[in-house]
Amino acid sequence: MSSAAANPQHQVSAAREALLELRGVAKRFGAREVLKNISLNIASGEFLTLLGESGSGKTTVLRLVAGFEQPSAGEIWMRGQRLDTLPAYKRRVNTVFQHYALFPHLSVRENVAYGLRVQKTSATEIGGRVDESLRMVKMQEFAASRPSKLSGGQQQRVALSRAIVNRPLLLLLDEPLSALDANLRKQMQSELKALQRELGITFLFVTHDQEEAMALSDRIALLRNGALEQVASPREIYAHPATAYTAQFIGQTNLLRGEILDGRAKCGALQWPTDGPSGAAIFSLRPEAIRLASDAVAPPGTARFRAALQQQFFSGASELLEVDCGGGQLLRVRIPARGPLSGEHEFVFSAAEAIRVQE
Amino acid sequence: MYSRAYKTLVSLPPLLWVGLFLLLPYALMFAHSFWAVHEGVLVHQWNLHNYVTLFSKPVYLGVLLRTMRIAASVTLCSLLLGYPLAYYLSFHARARKELLYQLVIVPLWVSYLVRGYAWKTILGSEGVLNGFMQYLHFTHAPVAFLLYSPFAVVLMLTHIYTPFVFLPIYAALEHIPRPLVEASHDLGAGSVQTFLRVILPLSIPGLLAGATFAFVLSLGDFLAPLLVGGASGTMIANVVQSLFGAAYDLPLGAAISVCILIITISLLFLSERLEKRWSFK
Numbered sequence: 001m002s003s004a005a006a007n008p009q010h011q012v013s014a015a016r017e018a019l020l021e022l023r024g025v026a027k028r029f030g031a032r033e034v035l036k037n038i039s040l041n042i043a044s045g046e047f048l049t050l051l052g053e054s055g056s057g058k059t060t061v062l063r064l065v066a067g068f069e070q071p072s073a074g075e076i077w078m079r080g081q082r083l084d085t086l087p088a089y090k091r092r093v094n095t096v097f098q099h100y101a102l103f104p105h106l107s108v109r110e111n112v113a114y115g116l117r118v119q120k121t122s123a124t125e126i127g128g129r130v131d132e133s134l135r136m137v138k139m140q141e142f143a144a145s146r147p148s149k150l151s152g153g154q155q156q157r158v159a160l161s162r163a164i165v166n167r168p169l170l171l172l173l174d175e176p177l178s179a180l181d182a183n184l185r186k187q188m189q190s191e192l193k194a195l196q197r198e199l200g201i202t203f204l205f206v207t208h209d210q211e212e213a214m215a216l217s218d219r220i221a222l223l224r225n226g227a228l229e230q231v232a233s234p235r236e237i238y239a240h241p242a243t244a245y246t247a248q249f250i251g252q253t254n255l256l257r258g259e260i261l262d263g264r265a266k267c268g269a270l271q272w273p274t275d276g277p278s279g280a281a282i283f284s285l286r287p288e289a290i291r292l293a294s295d296a297v298a299p300p301g302t303a304r305f306r307a308a309l310q311q312q313f314f315s316g317a318s319e320l321l322e323v324d325c326g327g328g329q330l331l332r333v334r335i336p337a338r339g340p341l342s343g344e345h346e347f348v349f350s351a352a353e354a355i356r357v358q359e
Numbered sequence: 360m361y362s363r364a365y366k367t368l369v370s371l372p373p374l375l376w377v378g379l380f381l382l383l384p385y386a387l388m389f390a391h392s393f394w395a396v397h398e399g400v401l402v403h404q405w406n407l408h409n410y411v412t413l414f415s416k417p418v419y420l421g422v423l424l425r426t427m428r429i430a431a432s433v434t435l436c437s438l439l440l441g442y443p444l445a446y447y448l449s450f451h452a453r454a455r456k457e458l459l460y461q462l463v464i465v466p467l468w469v470s471y472l473v474r475g476y477a478w479k480t481i482l483g484s485e486g487v488l489n490g491f492m493q494y495l496h497f498t499h500a501p502v503a504f505l506l507y508s509p510f511a512v513v514l515m516l517t518h519i520y521t522p523f524v525f526l527p528i529y530a531a532l533e534h535i536p537r538p539l540v541e542a543s544h545d546l547g548a549g550s551v552q553t554f555l556r557v558i559l560p561l562s563i564p565g566l567l568a569g570a571t572f573a574f575v576l577s578l579g580d581f582l583a584p585l586l587v588g589g590a591s592g593t594m595i596a597n598v599v600q601s602l603f604g605a606a607y608d609l610p611l612g613a614a615i616s617v618c619i620l621i622i623t624i625s626l627l628f629l630s631e632r633l634e635k636r637w638s639f640k
Contacts (some may be wrong), residue, residue, distance in 0.1 A: 068541050088544040095545045101538035104639035105560045115546035118556070148639060166546065 019044040019202050020065065020083075020170055025074035027060050027226075034060050035226045037074070042170070047196055047203045049213040051249075052223035058206045061223070062172050065204065066095050078169065094163035095172040099179065100155045102147035108134070108158050109143040115166040133165035136195065153184045160192075164199060173205045177212065189215055210250050214238065222246055243358045247284035254290075254331050256283040256354065265354065268329040272303035272351040282357050287320060287334035289353035293346035295335070301351045307331065308344045323347070385620075391613035401609060409614035419598065419615065426595040427622075429512055430577035434524075436517040437573045441524035442566065446558070449532035450540075460529075467522050475586040478515045482506040482587065507589025515583045520576055524569035531565025532558070563637040571630040575623050595619060 020042040027035040035057045042048050050058040063069045065076060067088030076084040083091060094115070102111050112133055116126045134140045137157035147155055156176060163171055176192075177185045193216055196203050207213050213220050214234040222229040222237065229249075230242045241247035244255055258267025260281050265274040267283065293304060307323035310330065314337065321333040321341070333347060393405050413419050448459050466474070481487045484501035492498045504510060535558060543553040581596030588594065595615060602612030 066541075066545055068544075087549070088541070089547050089549050093545075095542070097538050097542060099538065101536065101542040103539060103542070103557060105637075114543070114548075114556070118543075118546060118548040118552050146639070162546070 017044050018042065019046075019079060020204070021077040022061070022065075023075045023077065025061075025064060025071045025076060027057070027064060027069065028072045033226060035064075035071075038226075038228055039074075040221055040228065040231065042202060042204060045200050045202055047193070047205065047216060047218045049205045049207060049217035049220045050223060051207060051210060051213040051220050053208060053249075055225075056223040057226040058208075058223050059174055060226075062095070062174050062204065062206050065170070066093055066172055067091050092169045093172060094166050094168040094170075095174065096156075096159045096163050096176045098174045098176065100147075100159040102155055102158055102162070104147055106147075107143065108139060108145050108147065108150070111147065111158055112162045112165050114162065119166075129165050133161045136164070136198075137161045137191075152179050153188065156180065156188065160195070164195070164201065168201060170202045170204060173203060175206055175208070178207070178209070185212075192216065214250070220250075222249065224249075240355060241284055241357055244282050244284065247355070247357050252287055252332060252334075254285045254287065255357075256285055257281075258283070265351075268327060269307075269325040270303060270305050270329075272349075272354060273301060274351060274354070274356070276356055282359060283354040284357050285331075285349060285354045287332040288318075290331065290333040290347050290349045292335060293348045299350070302348050303351055303354075304346060304348050306344055306346050309341055312341060388613045388616055391609050392617045394610045394613075396608055396610055399607065409610045412611060413614050413618065422593060422598050423595050423615075423618070425509065425593075426578060429509055429516070429592075429594060430574045432513045433516040433520060433577040434570050434573040436513065437521040437524040438566070438570060440517065440521045441569060442528055444521075445525050445529035445532055445565075446554075449529055450558075463522055463525055466518075471519065471582060474519060475515060475582055478511065478518070478587055479506065482511055482514075506587055507592060509588070509592045511587035511589075512583050512592045512594070515587050516573075516577050516580060519583070520573045523572040523576065527568035527572070528562060528565040531562040531568075535561045560637070561639070564634040567630050567634050567637070571626060575626060578623065579619060 018041040022038050022040045025035060025038045026033070038057075038061065050061055052058040060069065064071050064084065067084075067086065071084055075082060078092070083093075103114065106114065109130055112130045113126050116129060121129075130143075131140065134143055137160050139154065139157050139161060142150060142154060142158075147158065150158065156179075159176070173192075177188050180188060189212060205213075205216065217234055219231060219233050220237050221231045224245055230237055230246045232240075237246065238250055241250060241253075247253045248255065256265075256267040256270065258265055258270075258281060260266075260274055260276050260278050262278065263273060263275060265272050265276070265281065265283065305325050307325040309321060310324050311322040313320040313322075317337055318334050319337050321335065323331050323333055323345075325331055331347075391401075392409055393407070395402050395404050395406060395408060444463065448456055448463075452459055479486075482505040483489070484503065484506070486506070488505060489498070489501040492502065493500075539557055539561070540553055543557045548556060579596055581594065581600055584592045584594040584597050588597075596619075599612045599615050599619075602608045602615070606612075
């Protein structure tokens with residue numbers, strides 16, 4: 001907790017103490033290999049998100065850490081102790097389940113008190129801690145209600161309260177916001193982040209929603225078919241995606257499959273200087289990296305091209321253009337909102353914004 | 360919307376059925392319980408004499424109490440067998456689940472009477488069990504209490520009604536969302552605590568339904584005491600049967616039947632209330 005207080009910006013460095021370590025963890029269900037050789041460290045106080053499509057294995061990682069499944073290979077360590085050999089009920093880890101999993105026969109208060117009761121905490125301490133925990137999620141007034149009488153958002157808060165009251169070293173959240181509608185979701189995201197700062201608990205968060213992952217996380221671990229694709233901070237993973245998959249999954253991008261020859265990259269109608277070795281190459285060029293030539297001053301190293309406007313999608317502050325640079329090569333361009341456009345225009349982008357990625 | 364004629368047409372058969380084969384016989388039974396028999400002839404003379412006899416003669420009250428004791432024992436024994444079985448199947452049987460489920464259900468396809476005679480063969484003086492115990496030199500002479508005793512009745516009824524207890528409990532356990540069990544472990548509860556705090560409370564409606572089945576069905580049973588009960592294992596339904604038959608005291612038999620009916624209906628009502636109280640949706 002002190003680390004969180006001393007470091008309010010949550011700039012996580014590799015030097016920080018690792019709370020949780022996954023060492024070469026694999027999981028098979030029968031012949032199906034769900035996780036392949038996952039090695040990952042989570043620092044104390046960190047907000048780490050496991051991001052991936054459904055079936056990528058992200059929930060399985062969470063279930064292995066919680067103790068609901070056993071790894072087929074590899075080890076999990078927490079604070080220098082072997083974790084994967086402990087039964088779930090002995091781990092100082094708590095989970096917020098996707099569909100909350102509140103006990104229907106217990107009141108909100110009894111739900112929150114459950115963990116403390118089974119640990120034989122004294123009645124006075126239970127009372128104080130349950131009140132405190134319900135206050136943190138603003139659910140004091142519903143203490144006597146049954147879960148079935150609560151809305152989805154309220155059940156979500158109770159589930160969160162029931163987990164944090166036990167002061168876990170690590171909180172696991174399995175798509176906790178996926179069942180909420182868009183507005184409530186944004187609000188809960190902000191509350192979740194505030195709560196994490198306040199408590200200083202390490203969060204391991206699972207989602208398939210890349211925007212949510214970007215908004216909340218200190219680091220994102222992107223999973224693809226049971227393997228780690230890339231682990232980096234949201235800004236890093238957005239600015240420097242390692243692979244074509246990452247570039248497409250995190251935000252929108254234009255994938256340019258082309259060639260490098262004598263210090264120039266060439267992809268269809270586009271050409272720009274690059275220092276990579278010659279040969280086939282893939283580049284990721286974010287839509288917002290491309291500008292209308294009339295809007296930008298063109299420093300050296302700028303690539304220019306002409307393209308015909310195909311579609312224009314207005315979205316408030318910005319608009320997304322679909323342009324044809326000739327020969328059916330389509331690019332997406334995001335520009336500040338500026339009114340309807342038509343015909344051919346000249347566009348520019350800085351060569352440094354075309355990020356070379358692996359297949 | 361359906362026409363009036365159509366509604367009448369479809370509701371008439373069940374109404375007729377219930378009226379003719381349920382309400383009318385009950386009404387007749389109720390009326391009989393206030394009539395009397397004089398010198399072998401039924402007289403339609405309204406009186407409370409039958410109920411006075413029933414509650415003043417220790418014979419009837421004794422058998423009624425024994426019947427309830429047997430029914431309670433059967434209920435307890437079938438719960439003790441059926442609940443762990445249902446729990447094991449629902450939570451731990453994994454791949455063997457389907458097979459074991461069928462094995463529990465299969466005895467239900469075997470005739471009640473056949474199973475009764477099977478117990479007679481097993482428990483009798485010349486029976487399988489006695490033969491086996493003598494072969495092992497546990498006993499030198501046949502053990503008599505095995506057959507023709509309340510013990511034999513409880514044993515046979517438990518065997519017959521355990522699947523009936525198992526089924527609603529199994530259904531209730533299957534309906535418990537597994538994430539609740541995981542949540543309990545996650546919050547630090549081991550298997551025993553999880554069972555006591557989550558699984559058991561959530562299975563109470565099934566448990567009540569099963570217990571009600573076992574108790575009510577045992578309460579009205581007359582074949583088991585007839586086959587394996589002997590004199591000491593006589594139950595109230597046997598008394599009713601003999602009053603309606605050999606003794607030709609229809610009014611007293613009807614009065615006893617009314618009493619059993621009242622007990623049964625009260626139990627069903629109570630169990631329904633409790634089940635509602637313990638169901639959470």
